[in-house]
Amino acid sequence: MRITTTTALSALALTAGLLATAVTPAAATSAAPLGGYVATFETPGDGETGGTEQFRVQLVERADIDKAFQVLYGRSNEHVNGRIVRTTSPYNPGYTWHLDPNDVTFAAISIELCDGLPSYVGQDWWTSERFCPWAGKVVKMERVRG
Numbered sequence: 001m002r003i004t005t006t007t008a009l010s011a012l013a014l015t016a017g018l019l020a021t022a023v024t025p026a027a028a029t030s031a032a033p034l035g036g037y038v039a040t041f042e043t044p045g046d047g048e049t050g051g052t053e054q055f056r057v058q059l060v061e062r063a064d065i066d067k068a069f070q071v072l073y074g075r076s077n078e079h080v081n082g083r084i085v086r087t088t089s090p091y092n093p094g095y096t097w098h099l100d101p102n103d104v105t106f107a108a109i110s111i112e113l114c115d116g117l118p119s120y121v122g123q124d125w126w127t128s129e130r131f132c133p134w135a136g137k138v139v140k141m142e143r144v145r146g
Contacts, residue, residue, distance in 0.1 A: 035144030036060035036101065038091050039068045041080060041136040043117055055118035055136075057082060058091040058101040058144065065141075067106040072138040078106040081114065081132035084121060091144075096122045099131060107132065 037059045045051040057080060059065045070076035082099030089098035095118065110132035121131050 037065050037068065038142045038144055039072075039080075039138050040140035040142070041118075041133070042139045043133045043136045046117060053118045054139070055095060056092045057099045057104060058089070059104060060101045061104070064104050064106065068138050068141060071106065072141055076106070078108050079110065079132060079134050079136050081105050081107045081110050081130060084129055084131050097131075110134065 035058075038056050039059055040054055040056050042052050042054050045053055059068055067076060067078060068080075071078060080099070082105070083103035084097050085100050086097050088096055092098040110130075114128045114130040114132035115134045116126070116131070117133065118131075120126050
């Protein structure tokens with residue numbers, strides 16, 4: 001049996017594509033569960049106090065969930081950008097705000113006005129309606145059962 005280089009490469013590409021799909025948890029289901037996922041983000045602290053800060057975001061849109069998994073696995077450097085809702089949420093404990101799950105996206109570039117630390121958002125001087133911590137990275141994904 002004679003196998004051409006083109007046939008062998010096509011088979012290899014198909015196999016690689018199937019394996020890549022099989023190991024991506026977000027791609028395992030075609031629709032997000034009712035409650036979606038909660039992504040935990042970590043940002044470097046300010047230069048004075050050091051350390052890190054964390055905040056959590058509920059993700060309900062399939063594209064946002066997929067992108068968060070890409071960031072978690074180091075396949076994307078995009079950061080979250082979402083509309084601030086100034087009420088508490090069980091998904092973002094310890095803060096007086098959360099990001100609207102229906103108005104969250106991941107971006108490669110955002111305006112500097114929305115960049116900062118999670119602890120800044122609750123301050124009186126924070127005037128932006130959005131939060132987009134450029135250095136914030138997904139460190140954990142948890143499925144929400146709805």
